Amino acid sequence: MSDPLLRVEDLQTQYHTTRGTVHAVDGASFTVDRGEIVGILGESGSGKSVTARSICRLEDPGKIVDGAVTFDRTDLTTADESTLRRIRGSDISMVFQDPTETLNPVSSVGEQIAEAVRIHDTEERQRLLDYLGVPLFRNRSAWSDAHERAIELMDQMDIPNPESRSSAYPHEFSGGLRQRAVLAIALASEPSLLIADEPTTALDTTTQADILRRFRTLRDERDLGILLISHDIGVIAQTCDRVVVLYGGQVMESGPVETVLTEPAHPYTRALLSCSVRNSEPGERVRSADGSPPDPVGGHVACPFADRCQYATPTCREGxxxxxxxxxGHRVACVEAPLDAPAESPHRRAPPMPDGGADRDSI
Incomplete structure (x- = not known):
């Protein structure tokens, strides 16, 4: 079996604060293969975004203190800055939750996409010419080529009238179109891995479905590996091949989406599913998990979910x-797993979201 595109092993990222050391990611391990969508699922504060930024080595002011992040056989945790610059934005692209953080408000959308194309093409030519020992000369036609490629990317991302809309500014785009523009920028370098951090937050249901359908298309057409971060169970269920359930910076459970979301083995996964609106009957009050998330200061010497778990034993607090x-492929970090099946499945069948007919819509 070939090596995975991305391998995260015992990743530990910490932040030093006046209260103490925050263990934001506390030993997370998972993989992403080419042509696969892996979801990271967890509530706010579980370490999802810090994990994504640590993979791209954007964890500052935090610091990776242990573990390894291997991308295409390159260890990013020990790579020098020049190697990281070459990989970031070229082989690995990231889409952030709020597209306004990525888009420059004083430049047209087309210019920003074309700039990403031009930078990538220039870097590729520079590497080739460096190898040949030939100096790089600026080609004026490169700007025209980059603009044409930008329009092509906008069209691929289903932005209406891409040629005329390329001169529009970010504030003239809706939230959904801005997210598509950011996705076009991320794909300008034709990366091998795309990291999407809550890319559908604040989008309406139809636009969200279109974005998710686009991710699946990219996976199939480009053999693209995608790491999709979300707190929304429905997004994970309809889009991902595998899911990693994160809590307190640790992986509680991971495996195929169909298995984890229909036959959850970890108490936290069950609690998370039971709190989903999609698992509530019409008129039924949505449940909330008892207790509060663990304080990340100081880390966890045992299972971070032990204080909220009805199945916890003394062993759960010992290490x-x-x-x-x-x-x-179904893994769980729990001394009591597998748990007995509940009388009622914790993940009721729910009507599909309108995303164009995904196979997992019935989950």
Whole structure:
């Protein structure tokens, strides 16, 4: 079996504050293969975004203190800055939650996409010419080529009238169109891995479905590896091949989406699913999990979910919980797993979201 495109092993990222050391990511491990969409699921404060930024080595002011992030056989945790600059934005692209953080308000959308294309093409030519020992000369036609490529990317991202809209500014785009423009910028370098951090937050249901359908198309057409971060179970269920459930900076459970979301083995996964609006009957009050998320200051000497878990035993508080494999690819960090099936499935069947007919819509 070939090596995964991305391998994260025992990743630990910490922040030093006046209250103490925050263990934002506390030993997370997972992989992403080419042509696969892996979701990271968890509530706010579980370490999802810090994990994504750590992969891209954008964790500052935090610091990776242990573990390894291997991308295409390159260890990013030990790579020098020139290597990171070459990989970021070229082989690995990231889409952030708020597109206004990425787009420059004083430049047209087309110019920004064309700039991403031009930078990537220039870097590729520079590497080739450096190898040949030939100096790089600026080609004026490169700007025209980049603009044409920008319009092509806008069209691929389903932005209406891309040629005329390329001269529009970000504030003239709706939230959904801005997110599509950011996605076009991310894909300008034709990356191998796309990291999307809550890319559908604040979008209406139809626009969200279109964006998610675009991710699946990119996976199929480009053999693109995608790491999709979301707190929305429906987004994960309809889009991802595998899911990693994160809590307190640790992986509680991981495996195929169909298995984890229909046969959850970890108490936290069950609690998370039971709090979903999609798992509530019409008129039924949405449940909330008892207790509060753990304080990340100082880290966790045992299972971070132990204080909120009805199945917790003294063993759960004695040390790091080992990860065991229950089935092919289904792993769980729990000494009590597998749990007995509840009388009622924690993840009720729900009507599909209008995303164009995904196979997982019934989950």
């Amino acid at each position: 790091r919980i080992p990860t065991t494999e229950l089935d092919d």
